[in-house]
Amino acid sequence: MDVLAAVLALLAALLFAAASVAQRRAAAEVPDEAARGGRLVARLVRSRRWWLGTVGDTAAYVVQAAALGLGSVLLVQPLLVSTLLFALPLEARHSGRPITTTQRWCSGALVVALALFVVVGEPTAGVDRRPFVDWLPVGVVLLMVTAACVVGAGGRRGPRRAALLAAAAGICYGLVGVLTKSVVSLLTTGLVPLLTGWETWVLVVAVAGGTFLQQIAFGAGPLSASLPAVTVGEPVVASVLGVLVLGESIRAGGPVLVLIGILIAVMIVATAVLARSTTITPPAATRTGPTS
Structure with missing residues (x-):
């Protein structure tokens, strides 16, 4: 089951990568004066490229849900950062920019760290669902941190505003990953439990909020x-929610835990560097033209 879950997670990452390239290129084509708030969304929904990316995102999410139904959050979610590894050659092809030495080194480090994390850590599944009361303390903290990011972004401009809003979106998407596992479990019990389960509706709100942010x-x-x-x-x-709420764990102790800590640090740094380096800087002409 873990092997199949890993394969599905990598397939989801590939689909997410293709969708990300399409959506980010669509966003880059919106003129600067319209690239704010609701006006940006209004322009994007008229873009064929953005809708193509949305379809790809939806397919990727379905595959991700299948992976979470078979494996642990600690296994599936880290593997999804390989989206960047797939996005790198796709964006290089579309933008005409070569893959840099830094990107090659970071890609290699990320591949090795992911492989060692899965093999050495042996992430184990916990439970699929927890009662609402068990979620409440963590949920309150997530809500407060997300609100703080959004409020903080309101008084800033440029990179700081973008980073704070993106951090809030990352929190929403992290919650989506864990709730998806619970909703997949509900789906196996029938349509009525799915529609009456609180996880389903919180998931909908988290998806909408994360996408908008x-x-x-x-x-x-x-x-x-x-x-x-x-x-x-x-x-x-x-991953934090998987451990704190669903009771997932890593089969390791002593020196191995130190190694896992190093691997996690390498994954975070390599992911951040790759994400920063794979952003698209469109020509000035595209920034002032109509959406596709």
């Missing part, structure tokens, strides 16, 4: 400021 973050400043926060924030938040 991410698109606003993309338009608030350079992608080099927003993309790393989303890309790193999602697996970190999901």
Whole structure:
């Protein structure tokens, strides 16, 4: 089951990468004067490229849900950062920019760290669902941190605003990853439990909130400021929730735990560097033209 879950997670990462390239190029084509708030969203929904990316995102999410139904959050969510590894050659092809030496080294480090984390750590599944009362303390903290990011972004401009909004989006997406596992469990019990389960509706709100915040973050400043926060924030938040709420764990102790800590640090740094370096800087002509 873990092997199949890992394969599905990598497939989801590939689909997310293709969708990300399409959506970010669509966002980059919106004129600067319209790249804010609701105006940005209004322009994006008229873009064929953005809708193509949305379809890809939806397919990727379905595959991710299947992976979470078979494996632990601690296994699936870290593997999803390989989205950057797939996005790198795709964006290089579309933008005409070569893959740099730094990107090659970071890609290699990320691949090795992910492989060792899965093999050495042996992430184990916990439970699929927890009662609402068990979620309440963690949920309150997440809500407060997300609100703080959004409020803090309100008084800033440029990269800082983009990073704060992206951090809030990353929190929402991390919550989505964990709740998806619970909703998949509900789905196996029937339509009525699915529609009456609180996880389903919180998931809907988290998806909508994360999508909105991410698109606003993309338009608030350079992608080099927003993309790393989303890309790193999602697996970190999901993994923490998997441990604290679902009771997942890593089969390791003593010196192995130190190694795992180093691997996690390498994954975070490599992911942040790759996310920053794979952002698209479109030609000036595209920034003033109509959406596709």
